[in-house]
Amino acid sequence: MAIRVTDAIIAINPSADVRVIDNDLDRIDWYKETPVISKSDLQAKMIELQADYDAKDYARKREAKYPATKDFMEAYTEKEIGGDTTKWDAYVINYNKVRTENPK
DSSP, rough: OOOOOOHHHHOOOTTTTTSSSHHHOOOEEEOTTTOOHHHHHHHHHHHHHHHHHHTHHHHHHHHHHHHHHHHHHHHHHHEEEEEOOOOHHHHHHHHHHHHHOOOO
């Protein structure tokens, strides 16, 4: 995902009232006395936000591949109440596999 100009504006000023045309730093309309943010500040914020987004790619991949919460609840309940660890052991293996395949 590419960070947009509006992402940077809102990160700097969450109450900004603006219109950005074609995601162009030179085509921003500032409304309702919203203080103008310099182009260089917006560019720096966009780089920062993109780096943060890219650094969390592993987490997005993990989230999509982790076993379902329902599977966790069922396995944990059977282990704690019923004493059967079969599903729990399988859950832990699958969970750790996702972590191994998608390192930080």
